[in-house]
Amino acid sequence: MKTKFLKLIFATALSLAVTTSIQAKEVNLLNVSYDPTRELYKEYNPVFAKYWKAKTGDDVTVNQSHGGGGKQARAVLEGLEADVVTLAIAYDVDQLYQKRKLIPENWQTLLPNNSCPYTSTIVFIVRKGNPLGIKDWNDIVKPNVSIVTPNPKTSGGARWNFLAAWGYALKHNNNDEAAAKNFVTQLYKNAAVLDTGARGSTTSFVEREIGDVLITWENEAYMVLDEFGKDKYEIVTPSLSVLTEPPVTVVEDVARKHGTTEAATEYLKYLYSKEGQEIIGKNYYRPTDPEIAAKYAKQFKPLELFKIDLFGGWNVAQNKFFADDGVFDQIYGAGK
């Protein structure tokens, strides 16, 4: 602890150039991630460290930074030296290529399954007994239903929430965009609080007892049940939702500088291994390995899933829905 602290002082306060040397037996990785992956990586990091030690004899320490996806991507762009990023949406990761070329253009093809070792979806949490009888998306846009969801402007998870609702509305209105917009407008009219991140929303719903429905990640929902009691909340899985694909990638520019490319790549690849996939399943993410996925399938309720491709990919969706004066701004502007 003391040496770490002294190192921090010397490396930073005195601005000495102390970087992890390539030959060192001690490898430090920084994983910059979004909010709900805290528990996942807390469990995964030591397992990977053990694996890496057995394989190479080197000690690896993985440091974690969690926060809203956009904020985290911006921090990496501004110089937070992440060896790997594991963010909520591909759009945020892609900015690392778009703005500073920290990663190659084809980053999403470098790892299997579009660089997504785990997927998830968007579900609801309601209070025990489901007093309002919420079953599907059309139930939560009714008047007098109070919902909690984060702000899509500041939270990646909230963007998935928005898109899930939009996709449902499109399907049930013969792809009529105007009807979908109307549907989503109703939904956000019911929003009691727009927190800046997914964790903030969970706190509002659980600790502050705000709202009848919390729209959130499936993994977060099951975690909430474990953490705060199955006797207080239940999960409602809608008939249709979006397949959320949180991508991971090595920040090649930074890893090359740190000399950690090999460890960082293996860190992400190991997520796809049986051991990694088990941890993913245990933390209520949906594993991508078919065998492990089958093993954990019974913990999730079946539902129909659509992909981001429905909207033409993240760049299109981001500009259409979440940019300034996009659909999200319009639905709030319409009331004024």
Add this chain to the structure above:
Amino acid sequence: MTTQIHPIQHTKKISKNISIQDPLWVRWLLITISIGFISLFICVPLGLVIFQAFSKGITAYFSALSQPDTLSAIKLTLLVAIVTVPLNTLFGVTAAWTITRFDFPGKSLLTTLIDLPFSVSPVISGLIFVLLFGAQGWFGEWLMAHDIKIIFAAPGIILATVFITFPFVARQLIPLMQEMGHQEEEAALSLGAGGWKTFFSVTLPNIKWALLYGVLLCNARAMGEFGAVSVVSGHIRGLTNTLPLHVEVSYNDYDVIGAFASASILAGLAIVTLILKTVLEWKQTTR
């Protein structure tokens, strides 16, 4: 800005002249209102922090505090304060000397500029350092080429804190030194004392309590700053989280005990600071 927040001298006796005393019912009413107001807005929140921190008992409290991430947050917070406070103290004394002992054009502009950081939104205070030292900022490329880390490391956190606590010492001293006038110093100078000697043997003894109070406030604020530091920290656990950031991280980990235990250290620190201040005032009046 000249009158606010200076050490209160309780030397003046409350007049016993009955004609200027308020009727008993007025006194009780006002005392009740102010105690009610302060209890509602200060005592109850403070009580909640302490209650939550100890809600699972003393053992849980101390085990939360002895987490490695908490300890490293405490260390970083101390490092920030150790660098920030002396820097701003030196500046505060110099600025107060300049402003109260000399006349020059633009003096009120200078006073306003010294106060400026205080009313700048914390979000902006963090942003400006990102614009300067971030990878896409003014010095970003140069810093990267030389492998010097400022943002998302201790120097960035220290800089943001120095900015936030910039006016604290100066604004404690300026009103006091203005009121003091400079006859005593002039007398010392005319008797042949040098500039430094005059400062240390005449000025400093007169301002020492105000100076201490300024230092204490500056220190409390330096340890407690959240908004600006949050922008430049990078939130790396065990490395760049200060105590206030650690409170937020723990809270978002659903670790209520950890969050409020860390918060209680900061609240405790604030209270110790305030008690110290009261003791100082008391010492001053009984001297």
Add this chain to the structure above:
Amino acid sequence: MSQRSVMPGFRPSLGYTLLYLGLIVLIPLSTLVFESFKLNWHDYLQIISSKRILSSFQVSFLASLIAASVATVFGFITAWVLVRYSFFGKNIFHALIDLPFALPTAVAGIVLATLFQPSGLLGKFLLTTFGIQVAFKPLGIVVALIFISIPFVVRTVEPVLLEFETSMEEAGSSLGASRWQVFTKIIFPNVFPALLTGFALSFARGVGEYGSVIFIAGNIPYVSEIVPLLIVIKLEQFDIPGATAIALTMLVISFLLLFIINLLQHWARKRSGQL
């Protein structure tokens, strides 16, 4: 007051003051100006005059105005009580006033949200008795800002009350004025400039406050969205010029507010014969 010839160290102390001020405050703040230059005048106006920004300015200013007013009234009473009366536990009471200075704003936000949430200790009481919901409504912003503002008002008014010559009051009452007349005609006019300063300080601080507000505001666009949150939102969208445009506007407003405060101080000192 020209003491240039007598007092030593003018050049080095002014030099150091300006250097440090420049390095720590002016150069960093100037980035906002230069970054905003990337926008032309038209774009700048468009950003600033968008409905969402205007409504957030309205929310921020209105909430700060109400909070500063409440804090001024109660802060004045508290300062009066602390200076004029003695009662049991006054010293502890006195020491607690500065707590909002030292407590991290995030902690303040979490604690206030916990207290004022509809199921919280105070929130439940307010909701069931008066039907008022505080947390996650614009009122929540006001509560957080009152908390932040308390020390500013109390610590501004207190010294003025302490220095106030009670002989003036005695003279007034011996000339037959009632206690109320003495207060309105003699005491209040003398304290008024300090009250204004305390008010303006609270207001300036409140407009920029982020950490404590974000936990309790609800953050609904057009309803409870504050200006600093919009800066954060612009940043999340990688729109740095947009963020600096709003930040610069706030900076100019803060500067003007502070300048007015300093003029008020000047005026107050002049009136009370200190200049």
